[in-house]
Amino acid sequence: MARRKATQSIQEFPLIRQLQRRHERRSPLIRKGIGDDAAVVSIPAGDWAVLTTDLLTEGIHFNLHTASPASIGYRAAMANLSDIAAMGSTPRFLLISIAIPAAIRTADIHALYRGLMSACDQHDVRLIGGDTSSSRRGLFLSITLLGTTPQGHALFRNGACVGDGIYVTGTLGDSLAGLQLLTDHHAPHRGTRLTKTDRDFLIERHRHPTARVREGLWLNQSQLATAAIDLSDGLSGDLRHVCEASRVGAVIDLARLPISSACRAYADRQKTDSGALALAGGEDYELLFTVAPRDEQKLERQARTRRFQVTKIGTIRPRRFGLQTVASDGTKAPLPVTSYRHFT
Amino acid sequence: MARRKATQSIQEFPLIRQLQRRHERRSPLIRKGIGDDAAVVSIPAGDWAVLTTDLLTEGIHFNLHTASPASIGYRAAMANLSDIAAMGSTPRFLLISIAIPAAIRTADIHALYRGLMSACDQHDVRLIGGDTSSSRRGLFLSITLLGTTPQGHALFRNGACVGDGIYVTGTLGDSLAGLQLLTDHHAPHRGTRLTKTDRDFLIERHRHPTARVREGLWLNQSQLATAAIDLSDGLSGDLRHVCEASRVGAVIDLARLPISSACRAYADRQKTDSGALALAGGEDYELLFTVAPRDEQKLERQARTRRFQVTKIGTIRPRRFGLQTVASDGTKAPLPVTSYRHFT
Incomplete structure (x- = not known):
């Protein structure tokens, strides 16, 4: 979360800070949200941390000509929420990193975030940080979601037995x-x-x-x-x-x-x-x-x-x-x- | 960490799984590493979780013509380790997401990972997961680092007082x-x-x-x-x-x-x-x-x-x-x- 200065489109950075602050919500579990070197959160006593991350790239996972930015954001968040669901865990905290090409409209970035957060809001997931960058080569989105589950209780892929x-x-x-x-x-x-x-x-x-x-x-x-x-x-x-x-x-x-x-x-x-x-x-x-x-x-x-x-x-x-x-x-x-x- | 099938360069995926498995290390804190819907880790009892993430984009943060892949990887990991250091916390777990253009050589990806992990090995940080994708538009690297710190003890930016x-x-x-x-x-x-x-x-x-x-x-x-x-x-x-x-x-x-x-x-x-x-x-x-x-x-x-x-x-x-x-x-x-x- 170091704030790197990029060589172009530096005007994007106030936008992202504004977006992240707009979508930041308080929670007693968040000790430090956006705006420090790292975010600090409480994990419920005795819980395990469950982590998943997805990288979405323009032209591979989405195409801005055929999908709306809000839908891209919504589906990106939901893919990560689904990974946490598959572990039987409670999704809690979100980090969003985004690389933005110069050609993207500000309104589209706003819509992308709205989509992301509308998926998260359904599950009380809080935005705690991320990183932003200009991009010379298309839009890239990286999402990391932290969930929690009581110690010793998680669903894995490897427990299926003959007859199940x-x-x-x-x-x-x-x-x-x-x-x-x-x-x-x-x-x-x-x-x-x-x-x-x-x-x-x-x-x-x-x-x-x-x-x-x-x-x-x-x-x-x-x-x-x-x-x-x-x-x-x-x-x-x-x-x-x-x-x-x-x-x-x-x-x-x-x-x-x-x-x-x-x-x-x-x-x-x-x-x-x-x-x-x-x-x-x-x-x-x-x-x-x-x-x-x-x-x-x-x-x-x-x-x-x-x-x-x-x-x-x-x-x-x-x-x-x-x-x-x-x-x-x-x-x-x-x-x-x-x-x-x-x-x- | 859903394994998305991309429309090109699908041959990259076995490479990445191989790389991730090569660089995976055991730890009693890791309950589930690479290869499930999400990673599951123990947080030392009563500790806070500290999270930082960086997105590095080709042509903005690095240039493959002037920096070696190993150096790019090393510095990317070190930037995140440094964020955790600034919080006074112990860095522990790493997630690496990477979008790979078709033109990149396999040897370069191996070198990038070696660089990343040589920085992490210095601090006993373990690779627990990530995501991989093809890219039509250059190399993108997203790193998330999870650290821990005893509850109530973290260094923030906002505590400086007049006279300090x-x-x-x-x-x-x-x-x-x-x-x-x-x-x-x-x-x-x-x-x-x-x-x-x-x-x-x-x-x-x-x-x-x-x-x-x-x-x-x-x-x-x-x-x-x-x-x-x-x-x-x-x-x-x-x-x-x-x-x-x-x-x-x-x-x-x-x-x-x-x-x-x-x-x-x-x-x-x-x-x-x-x-x-x-x-x-x-x-x-x-x-x-x-x-x-x-x-x-x-x-x-x-x-x-x-x-x-x-x-x-x-x-x-x-x-x-x-x-x-x-x-x-x-x-x-x-x-x-x-x-x-x-x-x-």
């Missing part, structure tokens, strides 16, 4: 469908028409995903999950991470994948398979987690009480089994390897 | 002299020749500055400093930050500025004033701190015992006094406003 049920929160594929609607809007409607409600729902799920922080805290506190990850790369990729970390295999029951009616309608229109969207779609920011067989009933009961949508979509198998899908007709196939393209 | 002595560690201006030697090497020698020893010393002070972590810990634990900051922008700029935060003025005695014999020899050669180098020179990463009059003797005694070089260079004055310098002949002048250009 595989669950997800919410519905899958909506964000990818929303992204396709935003970027392929000149594509012909191949099937039935999509209602405005469905279209708006899918685009909203892409633009404003919700990190499953409450669900993560519940899974951690209840000790019902044996492993967890957030779905940022898509079910197909992220399940692979859990299985690699846990040294197990898995089978996914395609008929059980939770797919919204809007996503089904979109898949119908595109004459595509909604299951494929659900497997490949990234940035849903739902949680994927595993549950020991003896706890599955208890988990489902607690989820109903709390009004959390959770769906069992498969089972952990021995490693030699690999990763498979099973269709409603019983056809088995290897889980596809997909690479989600985070670009809007 | 102003001190610095080490010598000032060496890094700027070293930078000028590196970048202006075709400039004619205007005065006396510089010995190879002096030249090497100044360049080394620029390339491999030392964060004053031990000195910061001593100042914090001994409760002898009323305020502290690290000299990253230069004495002139950083003293201003302390005075603004503490709502005070200051007078600096130019004759007392600690200047190395190498820096004096360089200034002679350049027919320039070594005091001006000391005031303007950034990235010395020495500490500037203030001490109540009743503690000055004790401080100087303890510094001698510990073999820390500290020099009293001035006195805190009332705010209306502003920021002044006084020369050896008693001439007073306003403290110059300088803007250090962090570019090599």
Whole structure:
């Protein structure tokens, strides 16, 4: 947080200080916020610190021509909140670093921060610092989020055991469908028409995903999950991470994948398979987690009480089994390897 | 720390995972290092967490044509270590995010990490995570460092009181002299020749500055400093930050500025004033701190015992006094406003 003097656009710096001060909120846990060499915060007694960071680069993770600065900021914050949620932890403090090219309008930077902070405000996350720089080469955004969790209690990727049920929160594929609607809007409607409600729902799920922080805290506190990850790369990729970390295999029951009616309608229109969207779609920011067989009933009961949508979509198998899908007709196939393209 | 799939240079990702794993070290405080949704660490019981972050952008903070990747990495880590030192805290955990353009050689990325970790290894700082991305627009590096300090004990900028002595560690201006030697090497020698020893010393002070972590810990634990900051922008700029935060003025005695014999020899050669180098020179990463009059003797005694070089260079004055310098002949002048250009 040293305040480096840059060789250009030094007039940006008062703007950022103004932005950071505008978005700074008091908290009894913050001993020193923005404006010293470093921020100083209290960690609740006996808690572990949980840290995640993301670097977002123009032309790779976002494109200012097709996404609004507010949406870029919102989604950047939500991606980090989702990582903390996947650890079953409470997100608390945010650091924002930003490299700003000369061509960017001040209003766009304001909007980016508004987006970032609107995601954080939902979870009482406080801005405590960051760094700013000019950039000769496009906009870069780096976010670090600090969460906390009671000592000895965190959800990891590596705890899945053979026989565990595989669950997800919410519905899958909506964000990818929303992204396709935003970027392929000149594509012909191949099937039935999509209602405005469905279209708006899918685009909203892409633009404003919700990190499953409450669900993560519940899974951690209840000790019902044996492993967890957030779905940022898509079910197909992220399940692979859990299985690699846990040294197990898995089978996914395609008929059980939770797919919204809007996503089904979109898949119908595109004459595509909604299951494929659900497997490949990234940035849903739902949680994927595993549950020991003896706890599955208890988990489902607690989820109903709390009004959390959770769906069992498969089972952990021995490693030699690999990763498979099973269709409603019983056809088995290897889980596809997909690479989600985070670009809007 | 979600593993985003980028649209190009995806072959970089195994490299980074390999690098991060190579530089990962065990520690009983690390509950989960690289490879989950987030890192999980223990904070010593009752300690505060201290967080700093820096974003370094190609063409602004460094230039791959004139600085080696190892030196860029080393100095990036040291800048963050210095921020933690200025808070009187123990640096502990590092997150590295890096956006890599296609044109960068693998060997350069290896060297950048080696530089980063060689700075961290000096202070037992552990790599716990980060993020990686391709970049269409140059190399970007974002570093976050987490330190800890016993609850209630941290050095801030805002504690300086009227009458306090102003001190610095080490010598000032060496890094700027070293930078000028590196970048202006075709400039004619205007005065006396510089010995190879002096030249090497100044360049080394620029390339491999030392964060004053031990000195910061001593100042914090001994409760002898009323305020502290690290000299990253230069004495002139950083003293201003302390005075603004503490709502005070200051007078600096130019004759007392600690200047190395190498820096004096360089200034002679350049027919320039070594005091001006000391005031303007950034990235010395020495500490500037203030001490109540009743503690000055004790401080100087303890510094001698510990073999820390500290020099009293001035006195805190009332705010209306502003920021002044006084020369050896008693001439007073306003403290110059300088803007250090962090570019090599």
